Amino acid sequence: MSFRFFRLLLAGSTCGLAQMCPAQEPSPTVASVSDALDKALLPILEQRCMDCHDDEMKKGDVSLESLRQPGLNRHNVRLWDKVREQVRSGTMPPKNKTPLEAGQKQAVLDWIKANELAIKASPASDPGHRKVRRLNREEYSNTLRDLLGISSRPGDKFPADGAGGEGFANNADTLTFSTLLMEKFMGGANDAIAEVWSKPELRGRLMAPVTSDKLPAEVGAELALRPFLLKAYRRPPTEAELKEVIKIFTAALQRGENWDNAMKVAFKAILLSPKFLLIEEEDRPGVKEPWKVNHYEVASRLSFFLWVSTPDDALLKLAAEQKLQDPAVLAAETKRMLADPKALAFTKNFAGQWLHFEQLFNAVDPDRRKFKDFNDTLRQAMYDEVFTFCDAVLRHNGRVLDLLDSDYTFVNEPLAKLYDIPGIQGKEMRQVKFTDNKRGGLTGMGAILAVTALPQRTSPVLRGKWVLEQLLSAPPPPPPPNVGELPEDDRSIKGELTFRQRLEQHRAKPVCAGCHARMDPLGFGLENFDAIGKWRNDENGKPLDASGLMPDGTAFAGPAEMRKVLMLEKDMFVRTLCSRLLGYALNRGLEVNDQPTLLRLEETLKQADYRSESLIIAVVQSFPFLHRR
Known part of the structure; x- marks a missing residue:
């Protein structure tokens, strides 16, 4: 303007x-x-x-x-x-x-x-503070998989990581150490090395640089440990760091261990080193102006962003060649990494934590007597639908506005039965195009509808709150104390009142009206979906009202018209997506200084017809992603 x-x-x-x-x-x-x-x-x-x-x-x-x-x-x-x-x-x-x-x-x-x-x-001039942080449980398991080739996931036994900043478990402010966690890391290292040593092919891969058993013990150890240290520390080790590990190996030999067991001790020591467990970058005390992070640090930022794991050989090679600050190389690597199956972890961790659909496994327990269609097979199908949909949008250059409204989704036989979609057989998820406008986008998916419901009924309040918070970044304030509670089961409401009418009595209270005026209409628009996402036309035999009136006077009726209201708010959704993605990539909450970058990311996405690839590349090429202070 x-x-x-x-x-x-x-x-x-x-x-x-x-x-x-x-x-x-x-x-x-x-x-x-x-x-x-x-x-x-x-x-x-x-x-x-x-x-x-x-x-x-x-x-x-x-x-x-x-x-x-x-x-x-x-x-x-x-x-x-x-x-x-x-x-x-x-x-x-x-x-x-x-x-x-x-x-x-x-x-x-x-x-x-x-x-x-x-x-x-205005120019981006401050990349924000980048804190030292430890690997979270997902990063730890994935890194051990890529370093050692193991199939187990030791991190799954760890305490849950907190969510900070933009709401993600990779936020540096929440990734602290505790005595219990150190015990878990020790157990994880022992279990991982034991798994490697139990499988000759994994042990052989780890020892591959050692080509002869006639080498002096420390020479053979150095041949195997030097390349492993490069991968474990995500940068070339210093000679002092190499000597430190060789010293541990030698001490084990002196205690009477054979060469093989002494190597096990050395590898465990590396996996317990702060240089492995912590993601730490070079500081420059006294330097006031922001500087570009070095190429190995870019490799780590990229790999933990898109793979939730350590850099691979290709990234480390580009870092050694000093090529990871070239915008064209960054764009090419981003495309390569998104196409790799390891980037499924990006969808799982970014989309799952942003949209809360991972809660389907730990916070959803519908009353099986009332919702007889629900079982663990359907639960998994619900998760697979939203995961596959988000993966298609985020990793395969989809149009991000499809998250608000779409004419397609992914289903298998159990989910198609719930959605009344004929002709689908088998457990495999496949893309289908809707023949009506009942469903579309995230708000028509069973996973989201179940996560935002209660065991015995729908919750327009929870559903409206989810739309405001996760899609529009406009969360309502916490409810005031002593506002009263609604029935846990909509069947318990006496007389001719529907649950909606009972809720409207509640929201008429002056202390409640302001917040409910924003939340409830969005939730009312989804009332055609029951607590597990099945379409319904009535509520316990009573007429169902799925209309909504927004505070600005916009009226709608039913899910299809509600999605049109959401599309009118696409600028707010774009800001939400860009801010969450940038915060996830930077491992911290966004600051005022990040705003020039944030607004330019929004512009990039709009100019790319809302396609995801350009946005993700722009994040990787952005000032705060490539600089530190």
């Missing part, structure tokens, strides 16, 4: 911002947009918003206090996303307050647009 267009948008508003915007200026700058905030919007915010949204009150977990002082927080697009959502939908100011005048409302929305343009045009 040019400043001239910005001025025209604000013509007739009460803010007077138009007079500040010369028509000749090609685009807004961060400084000019900040000036506009001071002169135009801050008075509106002070008069209408600060009473409830300063640091002391912070209603809805939103504080606008930082806007009173110049600085980066004035341009926090996530904060302004919350403001825009509330102002545009009319939920703020609340119903018991005087609404914003039309000019004031338009001024706020237009300032937010200009702010985003200014941020997108």
Whole structure:
């Protein structure tokens, strides 16, 4: 948006911002947009918003206090996303307050647009802080698989990793050490080496550099350990590090171990080394400007992003040749890695944790007497559907808007039976095109519908909350205390009331109305699906109402029309996807300094017709992915 267009948008508003915007200026700058905030919007915010949204009150977990002082927080697009959502939908100011005048409302929305343009045009200058972190349980198991060739998964026995930042288990802030975890790592190393030594082909692969049993003991040990250290440490070992491991090997020999057992001790020591268990990058004390990470560090960032595992020989070779900072090479490697089956781990960990469909195995337990179709075979089919669908979109250059709405999915015989799709036989998942508009995208999938339901009934609240949080990054605040509970079983509601009517009585309470006005319509639109995702036209014999009315007045009825409402919010969905993907790639929560990168990722995705490959390559080539401070 040019400043001239910005001025025209604000013509007739009460803010007077138009007079500040010369028509000749090609685009807004961060400084000019900040000036506009001071002169135009801050008075509106002070008069209408600060009473409830300063640091002391912070209603809805939103504080606008930082806007009173110049600085980066004035341009926090996530904060302004919350403001825009509330102002545009009319939920703020609340119903018991005087609404914003039309000019004031338009001024706020237009300032937010200009702010985003200014941020997108500004250079990325701070890659954010990259912390040392340990391997999480998935990375540990996958790395041992690729290092040693074992099929077991020692990490599955470890305590669950926490989720931080953008909601992922690879976040450095949550990957701490404990005594219990060190015991698990010791047990994991013992079990992994024992599995290798029990299989001659695996042991032979590990010892492949040693071509003769007539070599001096330490010479043979060095031949096997040096290449293994390169792979285990994800960089060439220093001579001091090699000598340290040889010293452990020699000590084992001196204790009376034979060469073979002494090598087992040395390999275990490597697997327990902080240099293996920790992902650590070179620091440059005293250097103030950000620097490019070295090529081996790029290799690790790439492999743990797309494979949830250690770099392979091809990546390490490119690192040795100093080629992993070339944008063309990065693009080619990204395509190669996405095509590799190891990238299934990317779908599992990124999509599964973002969309919460991994909870299908640990948090979903429908009442089997009421939902007789549900069993573990169907549970697995539900998981396979959403996994295969997300994998097709993310790894095979699909169109990411298909996650909101699509005319196809993937089913096998048990799932096709639940969905009333004829002609499907066998356990294999295959792509099918819908012949009606009942289903489409994530919100029509059994896995998502079951994860957002209760054991004995649907939950419009949980389903609406899931859409707001996972697809639109517009989570409602936590519920206030003592708001009452709804029946656990919709069959227990007395009289002629439907469950929806009972819920509407609950949400009519003033303390509940604000949040439910945003959540419930989205959940109501999915009421044609029961608690396991089967289509229904009534609720326990009572008429089913699947209509919804959004706070901005948009009305719809049923899943198909609800998906059209979601497609109108595709910009919010794109921001959600890009922010989650960038946070996952960087192993941390996003910061204000990441916003230029975030907004350019959004633009890249839109210009690529919403195809995923360009977005993933853009993340890999981005400033914070390739730099540190």
